[in-house]
Amino acid sequence: MRRFLVIGHKAVTSPDFSLKDLPGSAGRMDILVRSIRASFLVSHGLRDDVELYLVLLGPPHAPLTLRFTGRDLKHLNPDEWNTGKLVQKALATDTTGPVWQESTPGVHVAAVGLAELRDALGGTLYWLHEDGEDVRALEDASADATFLIGDHEGFTPEEEALLREWSARAVSVGPVSLQADDAVTLVQNEWDRRFRAA
């Protein structure tokens, strides 16, 4: 199983945002929405062996985490407008506390943040970091893995302390600093090459 976690420090936790301005009014929600596409969609289908956690830390109800499960996921379109609507539906779900509530098939939401997600994140933890080890050079990569990815602000010092406590391994996808969804695409490709036959 491959798992991705992307953190959105400014991403709003209410469904009342404009789909016409995901970067601005919704707190760089565009990055998170594109990470959904990059996690699940291939040319003519959907990856069913992937889980994605989006940690939303913007106003008014932070923290809130959305969980997408490939094997159950339905109604996923490739475009940002319709994926944004799926996120709005998730954010409109009545959520209190750490119990996962289903909003649409394969999408759940809970009032938890990064620290509370440790038990859900299985396999080897990889922390996407510009100064990390080259992902192509890893000698003991694990098919069962979770990739932890910051947004345009990276991770905060407190979050970084948590990742160190979890012994997450810093890995880099290349020499140029990229947006989170491109990092997902590059990791998928590396793991496809390592663990999936052509």
Added chain:
Amino acid sequence: MRRFLVIGHKAVTSPDFSLKDLPGSAGRMDILVRSIRASFLVSHGLRDDVELYLVLLGPPHAPLTLRFTGRDLKHLNPDEWNTGKLVQKALATDTTGPVWQESTPGVHVAAVGLAELRDALGGTLYWLHEDGEDVRALEDASADATFLIGDHEGFTPEEEALLREWSARAVSVGPVSLQADDAVTLVQNEWDRRFRAA
């Protein structure tokens, strides 16, 4: 210089499409719009050494090609809604024949198709193809390159004949068939690793 060309066989050639339904009503325009982002946007900026050609072959005015030039490009937002608006502005430009007309800074449009673009596509031509040589294994890769990428339908037999006539070299980005914009992201990473210091 890196150049990308992405072909949209169904992509509409009129600005009268709905930004709420890029995949359907606009003929998979979502793929082309995301290819713009993947060609130019990095974490905190824009690649100025890239050119992108989008070849639109849908109704009512095909063929029409949009050219995006990194060093001149302005008003490029990361999200599909606003990038879709940029495409609509280009498609609203009065265009007759093969002369490039500027719609917004760094964006030009001309009434040409793939065949007429040969002279604009410099450097080594690479044809993204599932059965091509692994892009990571290329021994004589050229920094000056053009990457030719099909949409969800690939290339037609006529287009493939043209690519062969041009001696385009078939290269593959990995074992899983991906959407065009993911292919752009993977090529960018490979070329960043080969030709750009960390």
